[in-house]
Amino acid sequence: MGKRILVYVTADDKRVAGGDPLTLIIQDRQEQQETITELGRALRADIVQLKNGDYVLIADNK
Amino acid sequence: METVKTLDVSDIYMLVTGIVLGTAARLLTLKVDMRQIPSYPSAYFNNIIHGFIAASLGAIAIPALAAQDFTAVTFLTLAVTQFREARTSEQESLSKLEHTEYAGRGKAYIDGIAKTFESRFYISLLTALVSVLVMKVTGMNSIPQSIALGVVSGGIVIYLCYRFTKGRTVGQIFDVAPGKIEVRGSELYVDDMFVTNYLGTDRSRALFEKEGLAVVITPRTAASRMTLENYGQRQAILFEAVRALGVKRYKFMRRHFASGKVLIAFVPIFRDENRLLSAVKKTPILENSRKIQRIMKISFGGRHG
Structure with missing residues (x-):
């Protein structure tokens, strides 16, 4: 059973290189947290915060 | 008749x-x-x-x-x-x-x-x-x-x-001990061993720090490590651990390759460490994961068997 990235949330628009997952550019840290939490709940996905501060929403590949 | x-x-x-x-x-x-x-x-x-x-x-x-x-x-x-x-x-x-x-x-x-x-x-x-x-x-x-x-x-x-x-039970061939939970950023560590980086939000980190429970299973011998590494056996242990206490949120199981230890961490409904240890220790050793030294030494069908 693999995993897939559902959403990528970053504050740095230079990091967006295109690709499959939805990428959201949100500058405000507080808003980032709230958005990723809400999306995580709605999509029943796990939330990972990378060391660079970006968020990734990950779900099982069913 | x-x-x-x-x-x-x-x-x-x-x-x-x-x-x-x-x-x-x-x-x-x-x-x-x-x-x-x-x-x-x-x-x-x-x-x-x-x-x-x-x-x-x-x-x-x-x-x-x-x-x-x-x-x-x-x-x-x-x-x-x-x-x-x-x-x-x-x-x-x-x-x-x-x-x-x-x-x-x-x-x-x-x-x-x-x-x-x-x-x-x-x-x-x-x-x-x-x-x-x-x-x-x-x-x-x-x-x-x-x-x-x-x-x-x-x-x-x-x-x-x-x-x-x-059969035998986990407590008879492995050392089972409570694990110390530590959250570093979005990463979860148990006894200084990495478990997961799924704790992306402050809420999940706080929840794990406050209510999380972890158990560390250590094989005593190489043969018992082979048993513990068996996926079916680890799944059985995880099942018994979370069934005994319930799961409020999250459940993770991780193998630590260097030491052969298996880590289980989750946020239980009943936060009872002794009950968790008891459930893990009483988990039966599955027949298909069991490695019996006496039988392993037997050479089937000749010297090269």
């Missing part, structure tokens, strides 16, 4: 003794504990009835053979079919329930449970068969003495069969 007509009083008390002992064998090997298998009361009751039927088949076989009714052997084949059916139905039942549990038991654990149920019916059958056989062969005139002999022989069969089929 011919056979029934040839039964006399001595056969009747032998049969009753055999059936009672066989059913008692099933009762003695039927445990309802924290694992809740069989579930109580329905599955518990079903097992007693199955044990009674197994004991009846075992008890009837000897008097029927003695009356030269050789079709009695078909009783035993009927019993084997019935027990296999019981194993299959148990497997199907548990497999269907997999998605309703906090964590799945896994196919290996389900197979082990079903096989154990089947073997317990054979214990019932053998107990009844041997006790009736001993009573018949000795042919004592005194009924109380004959029954006493049957009880003793049945007791020996129960003891030997139970001892032979009884």
Whole structure:
């Protein structure tokens, strides 16, 4: 059973290189947290915060 | 019906003794504990009835053979079919329930449970068969003495069969200890070993720091590490751990490759560390994950076997 990235949330628009997952550019840290939490709940996905501060929403590949 | 007509009083008390002992064998090997298998009361009751039927088949076989009714052997084949059916139905039942549990038991654990149920019916059958056989062969005139002999022989069969089929538990071959939870950013560590980086939000980090529980399982030998590394075995341990306490949120299991340790961390509903340790320690070692040194040393089919 693999995993897939559902959403990528970053504050740095230079990091967006295109690709499959939805990428959201949100500058405000507080808003980032709230958005990723809400999306995580709605999509029943796990939330990972990378060391660079970006968020990734990950779900099982069913 | 011919056979029934040839039964006399001595056969009747032998049969009753055999059936009672066989059913008692099933009762003695039927445990309802924290694992809740069989579930109580329905599955518990079903097992007693199955044990009674197994004991009846075992008890009837000897008097029927003695009356030269050789079709009695078909009783035993009927019993084997019935027990296999019981194993299959148990497997199907548990497999269907997999998605309703906090964590799945896994196919290996389900197979082990079903096989154990089947073997317990054979214990019932053998107990009844041997006790009736001993009573018949000795042919004592005194009924109380004959029954006493049957009880003793049945007791020996129960003891030997139970001892032979009884497996070991996690606590007997691994060291099980509580783990210290530490959250570093979105990463979760147990006893300084990485478990996951799924704690992406402040809420999840706070939840784990406040309410999380972790257990560390350490193999004592290389052979026991092979057992622990078996996926089915680890799944069974995770199942028992989370089933004992429930899962409020998250459940992680991780192997630490360098040390061979297995880490389990989750946020339980009941936060009881001792109960968690007890559940993990009492998890049975699955037959297909067990590595017996004595058997591993045997070279099958010659030197290069």
